[in-house]
Amino acid sequence: MFQLDYMDHSPLYEQIKEKIKALIISGAMKPDEKVPSVRELAQSLTINPNTIHKAYKELELEGYIYSVRAKGSFVTPIYNKINQARKDNLLLELDKLVAELAYMNVPKEQLIARIEELYGRGRQKNND
Amino acid sequence: MFQLDYMDHSPLYEQIKEKIKALIISGAMKPDEKVPSVRELAQSLTINPNTIHKAYKELELEGYIYSVRAKGSFVTPIYNKINQARKDNLLLELDKLVAELAYMNVPKEQLIARIEELYGRGRQKNND
DNA sequence: TTAACTGTACTAAGCCACATAGAACAGTTT
């Protein structure tokens, strides 16, 4: 499914969260699709199941997946409805990032072009 | 100068780095301006001088400030020349951020408007 | 020269997040 980056010094459970989130955000995983079981992913990454569980628990808290006892964990549909606080945080992070890129004299046209491209691919209007 | 956020669970030296960086990036601190001494900032934040030193050491490694023994630490001029690797990292982070905002159905016009505004204020062309 | 200030470099100690190992419970599926 994916691999861990051993050059990355962030906690394993954080890396797992990011990888799963990336799969969801990119559309590689669809709503209600099953993510690997705790034990299965632990085995494939050669790490402890408790670490996977911690990652999944936080992903659930943040609204990306939901877990059902004895069945598995699945991608949350209608994610966009849930998370105004997270949206605000992301916009603040965006501000910091853009401010630093501006400080480095990266032309704003380059940033805007990136946005256009990312919105161009894989996006369909979502009206719920 | 600034205060630490005790709701923030990131390491103190990381928080200090971010605060100083923000002051530099926003233009609140000018090139060659002196940042507080290790001991002075430690006293005003009521934390250990070693922790400040660790923050400053990393800020120097990343090119934001330079330190002179027995004189002090100062904001680096011509920062934009130094750091191509960091620039690449920031652009990758930008991609992730934008991808997630797109997934949340935040209109791209909103992001572009933010960029225009941030580039509008405080920016003058830098040709060296 | 002296006193007070700068950055820098150690050692020692304690706390806590992270990760592992191992076991168990509860419910589903075949």
Add this chain to the structure above:
DNA sequence: AAACTGTTCTATGTGGCTTAGTACAGTTAA
């Protein structure tokens, strides 16, 4: 019944973070 799911414990070890204290080296102002 067996094999799978998520979930919840305890116990253990490692390493990063922070503090405290001391010291060295160089600058600056009295």
